[in-house]
Amino acid sequence: AAIDTFAGFHGFPLNPVVVDKKLKEKLQAAGKVDPAVFRKTYNVSAVPKTGKQNIQAIAQFQGQYVDDKDLADFCTKYDAGSDCKISKYIGKNEQQPGIESMLDTEYIMSLSNEAETWVYSYPNFDFCADLGTFGSDVTGESTFPYSISISYGSQKIDYCSKTITTRLSDDIP
Numbered sequence: 001a002a003i004d005t006f007a008g009f010h011g012f013p014l015n016p017v018v019v020d021k022k023l024k025e026k027l028q029a030a031g032k033v034d035p036a037v038f039r040k041t042y043n044v045s046a047v048p049k050t051g052k053q054n055i056q057a058i059a060q061f062q063g064q065y066v067d068d069k070d071l072a073d074f075c076t077k078y079d080a081g082s083d084c085k086i087s088k089y090i091g092k093n094e095q096q097p098g099i100e101s102m103l104d105t106e107y108i109m110s111l112s113n114e115a116e117t118w119v120y121s122y123p124n125f126d127f128c129a130d131l132g133t134f135g136s137d138v139t140g141e142s143t144f145p146y147s148i149s150i151s152y153g154s155q156k157i158d159y160c161s162k163t164i165t166t167r168l169s170d171d172i173p
Contacts, residue, residue: 035078035110044111055087057118057145058105059134062125064098066105074106084109090137091121104149118145128160132167 038044060066066086075084086105101119109117120137122130138144158165 035107038107038111044113053143054115055118055143055145056108056112056115056147057120057149058101058108059120059122059148059150060093060098060101060104061122061127061130061134061150063095063123064101065093065095065121065123066101066119067097070097070102071105071109074102075110078110085117086119087116088118089121090118092123093119093121095123108149120148128164131160132164 058066068086071084071086105117105119120134122134124130138148
């Protein structure tokens with residue numbers, strides 16, 4: 001297994017944000033960018049299935065979780081054309097859903113043309129160590145996702161120790 005590209009990293013997360021369910025619903029109602037907007041804007045509906053095994057994944061950290069029922073409700077509401085079921089969980093997925101993980105999973109799955117989806121889950125609040133574990137988990141698989149969404153970030157430079165950043169840098173060709 002080899003990782004071709006890691007893109008978009010600029011520091012790492014500082015503190016997790018917990019949003020109550022009523023605020024989440026209010027924020028969702030305000031957005032109005034749903035999967036249909038993406039399909040139309042980027043002509044996603046015209047993408048044919050390849051017939052090859054295509055695996056996509058999200059990585060969730062620091063208490064972020066996916067809720068299978070919320071995911072199914074989202075896909076039903078927006079007619080995702082997919083059963084929107086997670087094929088494989090790596091790690092635990094056992095607490096309240098988080099906005100980042102749910103958003104990533106909902107949109108990836110609703111636009112994926114039924115690609116197999118995995119979730120890598122790291123519940124600790126040691127993001128830098130968990131990021132290293134995540135890298136090892138991905139590269140340790142004989143079969144691995146071709147596309148992985150990680151939507152965490154911080155504007156703080158050098159958030160992780162030099163040891164961790166060097167390890168990640170050295171392990172990724």
